[in-house]
Amino acid sequence: MDSNYKHTVAERLMRYVQIDTQSDPYSTAQPSTEKQKNLTKLLADELKAIGITDAEADEYGYVYGTIPATIDKDVPVICYCAHVDTSPDCSGENVKPILHKNYDGNDIVLPDDNNVVITTQRHPYLKQRIGDDIITASGLTLLGADDKAGVAVIMDAAQYLMEHPEVKHGKIRILFTPDEEVGRGVDKVDMKKLGADFGYTLDGGERGHLEGESFSADGVSITIHGISAHPGYAKNKLVNATKVAAAFLDTLPKNEWSPETTSDKEGFVHPVHIEGGAEKTRIDFIIRNHDTAKLAEYEKQLEEMLKAAVAQYPGAKYDFVVKEQYRNMREILDQHPKVMEYAEIAYKRAGMTPERISIRGGTDGSRLSFMGLPCPNIFTGEMGIHSKQEYVSVQDMEKACQVCIHIAEIVAE
Template identity: 70%
Template sequence: MSIANYKHTVTERFMRYVQIDTQSDPASPTQPSTEKQKDLSRILVEELKVIGVSDAELDEYGYVYGTIPATSGKENVPVLCFCSHVDTAPDCSGFGVKPILHEKWNGQPIVLPDDPLVVINTNEHPYLLERIGDDIITASGTTLLGADDKAGVAIIMDLANYLIQHPEVKHGKIRILFTPDEEVGRGVNKVDMKKLGADFGYTLDGGERGHLEGENFSADAVMVTFNGISAHPGYAKGKMVNAIKAAGTFVSMLPHGEWGPEFTEGMEGFVHPVHMEGMLEKATVQFIIRDFDTAKLATHEQRLKGLVDKTVAMFPGIHAEFTIKEQYRNMKEVLDHHPRVMDYAAEAYSRADMQAKRISIRGGTDGARLSFMGLPCPNIFTGEMGIHSKQEYVSVQDMEKAVETIVHLAQIWEEKA
């Protein structure tokens, strides 16, 4: 049976999954950051078992593991992993999502019924021009949709459903991994790589149909701390050193018109202050530093440190601390050593009647970190668009095309083994 004649389950699954609140919490120290993420994960385990993935399990950290058994007689087929995350972004409410299916969308602006001020149109979302005639799913106007990344989850579930139903399709062993907390940067912190046991991986967490992402930002976090000296304000002359004023002066030195994310695009990196707080004795400014060239992170950090030193010189008595924490690195540094991972994906796109467009992500994915944990792992499209917002949407036909693509991909790895 050709997958072209397969009755997909991806839409029905997606419409159910997005109604489960799985928002992660960056302020929480636990793993997962919110227990409610497991509400969906438990459902996924049960559905995988119904499909025929008999070893599906949920661990204490919120990871779902499962195996689609090999149908190939070959013994040397690499084990593939397909991965998506269950959590939704803290940026916009994920509670009470009401998905709406706009069948055979005609290209007119989509006015969301629960807040008519939220309108999805082709001016702000030009990719929609390519999806006229598709079935478009949106939320109702008061929440995000959750296509990031429940579209990926539903795609992988539909893949499992198809392959288990069609053992005549030859493929090697496939491992399924659903992660929590991707949106707060902790998506693979507790993955058991030995248990996962995969050789190569693909995240399903990309956007436009045909996009194939094998490069992402390298990322550091920087914390700048200014330590001042407290004194009674009535008798502070010559004694008080105000950390708040030092921090404010430092932030005012950041250049306007360059360097920040609001001024950069394409392959340009940036330095971005994301949080600031303080009192007289201590004030902190947190930054994220991003660049596709990992070596340039140090250049950005040295420049930033220069502004800190300049600030300290302006405020005698201030002591500053400058700490750097590595977050993730450009997956290209790993994937360049395994070219077939991208090449086989591009061939799968071709078999699904698309030309792969290899693009760079101005962000990061679970795959970037997995790549440096020994699992080369680029990112495949799902159709999720307008993410982290009330204008989020996804095309049913994009999700189905992604299922078709990864079916071809599993076959290609088997054929070339």
């Protein structure tokens, strides 16, 4: 890379996070929230401004654009992808980003709520980033680096490549998606229009991490049906669905099977939402494991526990609905080893030792891989995600940008 180039990732991220793009898991619209388009329209305009003439933001909240090839020979078309939405877990409204220059290793006390303190004890990765410039929110919201850091990295890489036509590369497609946080990030992607051979999501954490394996994921929706009756005259009539739900949830294992008791390659069964009343109560679960076959085992066990709980309340009934969410990207990436190898070479050229890791989660790349676009995940430095303690290193984002440029060169070579 041109050593005189001034990266734009920090300035871009701090602008992008101020646009509220929180997605909504209970909306049926596409995108789930109209406000996501406030950012996608801006991104399309900014791509046009740097010379990407075909940039467009479509009706579903996707942004497409092409960095034209600078060579004549036929090489694979790469896609760089990031998502614009932020998690429903924590407010993304009125984000006030703060740049902490030359981080000194001390606790970062956020000014709008002094109870929100980012410490190296809770965030050990911060120790590795002493001397970096760190961006946080102000204490009342998440930051939104997940995944606006990825968006900023791709935009910066696009600007560099448009300004440096001497860099030899093939055609590169840019894709920004809505609704990744609610599991619908690629529902309306036009794969024919995208026209890429393989891709990379920019949605990872620590510098040097290269993610080629994700969870496989299902959702389970349970509806418990009770029998309603006036509480004043309910003796021997009322069957309270809420109590059945409570009895069922109480049978879940206390020391295993849950996010708070598992790590590494251990899967989990996680209730994420409950609503209802005496007549009907619904519980939504997410089911996760790196081994796809184990999802069905978990679901069978879960239904057996539900059946046993419901049996204690004569007259109660249940519905048990399983919905596939995404699958472990490794199942596809193992068939296309060069996609990971290109990235590893790029990490080394950018001065890093690549480390292949498994994510305890999923990305748009998990589903894109099964839609014909093998798609591992590259780091951006986003850490403490889905919380008010979210932070990102500017230098991590700059390194990710360099990786994108090196991958483009390597594929052309």
